[in-house]
Amino acid sequence: MERISIEIGLRSPVSIAIRRGVDNVLRTLDFIPGTTWRGAFAKAYINKYGQDTDFNKIFVEGGAWFSDLLPDRSRVIPYTAFSCKYAHGFLDDDAMEKPHGVLDILCDTVLDESFGTQLQPANCPADDCHDTTLENVRGFYKRDGTKYTHVTAQKSLLGHTAIDPRTQTAKESQFYVLETLDAGQRFHGDIIVQDRALSRKLQQAIPEIETILVGSDLTRGLGRASLRIDPSVTALEDTTLQKRIENFNARFADAAENLFFFSLTLESRTIVLDKYLRYKSNIEPEDLQQAACPDPILGHCHLIRAWNSTSSVDGWNSKARFPKLSETAIDRGAVFVYAIKAEHTTTDQLCRALQQIEEKGIGERREEGFGRVTVCQQFHWEGDNK
Numbered sequence: 001m002e003r004i005s006i007e008i009g010l011r012s013p014v015s016i017a018i019r020r021g022v023d024n025v026l027r028t029l030d031f032i033p034g035t036t037w038r039g040a041f042a043k044a045y046i047n048k049y050g051q052d053t054d055f056n057k058i059f060v061e062g063g064a065w066f067s068d069l070l071p072d073r074s075r076v077i078p079y080t081a082f083s084c085k086y087a088h089g090f091l092d093d094d095a096m097e098k099p100h101g102v103l104d105i106l107c108d109t110v111l112d113e114s115f116g117t118q119l120q121p122a123n124c125p126a127d128d129c130h131d132t133t134l135e136n137v138r139g140f141y142k143r144d145g146t147k148y149t150h151v152t153a154q155k156s157l158l159g160h161t162a163i164d165p166r167t168q169t170a171k172e173s174q175f176y177v178l179e180t181l182d183a184g185q186r187f188h189g190d191i192i193v194q195d196r197a198l199s200r201k202l203q204q205a206i207p208e209i210e211t212i213l214v215g216s217d218l219t220r221g222l223g224r225a226s227l228r229i230d231p232s233v234t235a236l237e238d239t240t241l242q243k244r245i246e247n248f249n250a251r252f253a254d255a256a257e258n259l260f261f262f263s264l265t266l267e268s269r270t271i272v273l274d275k276y277l278r279y280k281s282n283i284e285p286e287d288l289q290q291a292a293c294p295d296p297i298l299g300h301c302h303l304i305r306a307w308n309s310t311s312s313v314d315g316w317n318s319k320a321r322f323p324k325l326s327e328t329a330i331d332r333g334a335v336f337v338y339a340i341k342a343e344h345t346t347t348d349q350l351c352r353a354l355q356q357i358e359e360k361g362i363g364e365r366r367e368e369g370f371g372r373v374t375v376c377q378q379f380h381w382e383g384d385n386k
């Protein structure tokens with residue numbers, strides 16, 4: 001398995017519709033989903049090389065998995081991140097009023113709910129602000145050493161008039177506003193490739209293709225983007241999985257003996273089906289067991305806490321010129337915490353099983369960027385107020 005880091009630079013504004021709708025303000029997503037740029041890249045690939053055998057391996061047989069691309073090398077803020085209602089944001093954010101910082105409530109919540117440690121309710125940690133309750137922080141963050149900052153994709157609104165296809169003139173009462181991601185921004189992610197030959201082919205094709213067209217309204221000059229291999233390859237987390245599991249468990253050492261804990265944080269939307277093919281909102285031990293192909297250890301763990309939500313995933317099949325079937329995904333940023341009795345496993349065994357899940361992801365449509373997860377993410381256990 002190889003990982004190719006990718007950077008897409010927007011040469012013109014780009015609009016990626018949130019969902020099909022009848023509203024006259026069409027909102028854009030603030031990231032480029034794997035499924036969107038995979039389709040754009042496939043089209044550019046065919047124009048350049050035709051539908052050769054590598055095309056089938058990459059795009060049809062799922063030999064390459066295209067991640068979501070997020071703005072400016074950022075990551076998704078987990079659902080367990082909370083901040084002051086009045087001075088919202090990371091301590092190092094550039095804001096009018098100095099933010100009071102971001103707390104991750106995962107470990108304290110689990111300790112309180114599962115072991116009755118009766119911790120104080122999470123209020124703002126800043127001096128003179130202790131009575132203020134906290135609220136969710138959403139969006140993207142970037143970490144530089146111990147410094148955390150918010151990252152926001154820049155957007156604008158463009159006014160448009162729909163064109164009548166028969167007369168080629170402006171259609172009456174058809175004014176609409178299109179939200180776009182501004183030109184000049186960069187988005188980052190990767191392609192996971194299953195075999196080395198395919199990886200070589202992609203590393204040759206990406207610089208040769210160089211430009212792709214993403215999103216909607218391409219005929220209006222939107223959607224031009226440069227595609228390149230990102231030379232600054234960095235691991236998402238600073239430490240090894242083993243160290244992360246140890247550090248995470250250190251937070252529970254006083255409360256629980258003979259138990260291992262681990263968390264799963266969704267880096268992208270995740271589609272999980274039960275045996276009757278219904279969409280799930282939780283990732284349960286049986287799903288972990290299946291994802292680690294099949295690992296008996298994870299079948300012994302228990303889901304003890306979840307911070308999650310679901311939303312529908314729409315799409316457009318440009319080959320068939322038809323909307324894709326709407327699906328329900330667990331939102332990115334969702335967090336699940338599990339416990340497993342020490343008698344069922346050792347740290348080594350647990351680490352091996354969880355490594356598989358981090359590498360291969362969970363659930364459906366992983367080639368389109370769904371199902372990326374991080375185990376015991378540093379964000380949850382490192383420091384207090386960020």
Ligand SMILES: [Zn+2]
Nearest residue numbers: 084100124129
């Ligand atoms: Zn405060």
